[in-house]
Amino acid sequence: MKISLVIPVYNEQEILAEVLEKYKADLRHICKETESSYEIIAVNDGCTDESLDILRKEGKLNRSLRIINLDTRYGKESAVTAGMEAASGDVIILADVDLLNPVGVFERVMVEYFEGSNIVYAYREGIGFENTKRKVSDGIVRIATRFFGVEGKYTGKANVMLYSRAAADVLVSLPNKNKFLRTMDNWVGFEIKKISYATSYTRTEIREKVRDAKKLDREQGHAKCPRSKAREHTPSKIYSICALTLGLLLVAGYIALSQFVSVPWMWILVIFIAFAVLLFASFLFYARSVMIKRIGTVHTDEETLYIIESVIN
Numbered sequence: 001m002k003i004s005l006v007i008p009v010y011n012e013q014e015i016l017a018e019v020l021e022k023y024k025a026d027l028r029h030i031c032k033e034t035e036s037s038y039e040i041i042a043v044n045d046g047c048t049d050e051s052l053d054i055l056r057k058e059g060k061l062n063r064s065l066r067i068i069n070l071d072t073r074y075g076k077e078s079a080v081t082a083g084m085e086a087a088s089g090d091v092i093i094l095a096d097v098d099l100l101n102p103v104g105v106f107e108r109v110m111v112e113y114f115e116g117s118n119i120v121y122a123y124r125e126g127i128g129f130e131n132t133k134r135k136v137s138d139g140i141v142r143i144a145t146r147f148f149g150v151e152g153k154y155t156g157k158a159n160v161m162l163y164s165r166a167a168a169d170v171l172v173s174l175p176n177k178n179k180f181l182r183t184m185d186n187w188v189g190f191e192i193k194k195i196s197y198a199t200s201y202t203r204t205e206i207r208e209k210v211r212d213a214k215k216l217d218r219e220q221g222h223a224k225c226p227r228s229k230a231r232e233h234t235p236s237k238i239y240s241i242c243a244l245t246l247g248l249l250l251v252a253g254y255i256a257l258s259q260f261v262s263v264p265w266m267w268i269l270v271i272f273i274a275f276a277v278l279l280f281a282s283f284l285f286y287a288r289s290v291m292i293k294r295i296g297t298v299h300t301d302e303e304t305l306y307i308i309e310s311v312i313n
């Protein structure tokens with residue numbers, strides 16, 4: 001049996017090498033136990049930092065690593081689709097380049113596969129408010145997918161996913177160019193098995209790791225990373241925006257009520273409607289940006305989903 005691990009990569013220089021080591025350790029262990037083989041398909045989604053060099057170096061040492069270079073950045077879902085289409089395994093595992101994933105998580109999803117599941121979603125147990133935060137942002141993305149014409153129903157963010165060959169074949173052969181796996185999984189007719197797993201690092205540890213890696217980078221004079229991983233792993237902006245919105249609402253409500261007697265009804269109504277429209281519009285705008293971050297840009301069916309520039313290994 002062969003396992004394909006697909007990882008989308010966009011500017012991950014600080015953590016890529018360490019994450020690859022962890023993922024390989026997990027895969028090697030599974031392969032030894034089950035007499036299987038593995039391939040890692042790293043999809044370079046137009047990285048502008050040192051990620052590709054790190055992948056190349058690793059590819060020279062490890063023939064099981066296949067690098068698919070997209071010609072520019074297409075977004076996570078497109079990168080994942082490119083990886084899935086290239087995967088030759090009997091089972092396909094999708095995972096982010098994410099230090100919070102512990103060694104052993106792939107083994108967990110494989111257990112479910114051996115027990116007969118065709119699609120497995122594995123959720124990392126949240127630290128603190130993380131589970132609530134995930135639910136809120138899943139909700140926002142779900143609303144955005146409704147408004148911005150994404151096909152299918154968004155099934156939420158899972159940290160690691162597994163597809164049997166049968167499930168992957170159906171997904172890959174769907175005629176839709178917009179392959180948002182997160183919204184199409186529930187079209188293919190297989191039950192989605194959901195499990196959860198614990199992380200091996202705390203957020204503080206992760207932040208420290210990223211900081212150290214950046215310091216090392218600066219000392220070695222590497223290119224500056226245009227996207228800060230540290231910022232990405234800190235709590236999202238959603239909550240500050242919600243708090244701000246609530247604050248604004250309270251202020252508006254107070255002003256409206258205190259003026260109630262002196263200002264004519266119509267004015268209050270007009271101000272409220274304008275405010276509500278503005279609020280709704282900014283929410284949609286924000287929801288769209290969260291959605292794009294989560295699933296990539298929305299393609300129309302005439303657009304090319306991705307162009308492969310080169311394949312290494």
Ligand code: UDP
Nearest residue numbers: 008009010011012045075076079096097294
């Ligand atoms: N990623 C990608 N293209 C992008 C953005 C992200 O391939 O345009 C990859 C990224 O390298 C990582 C995964 O998708 O492996 C998830 O990205 P990120 O951690 O930024 O997203 P989040 O965990 O916040 O959903």
Ligand code: MG
Nearest residue numbers: 096097098232
């Ligand atoms: Mg992440």
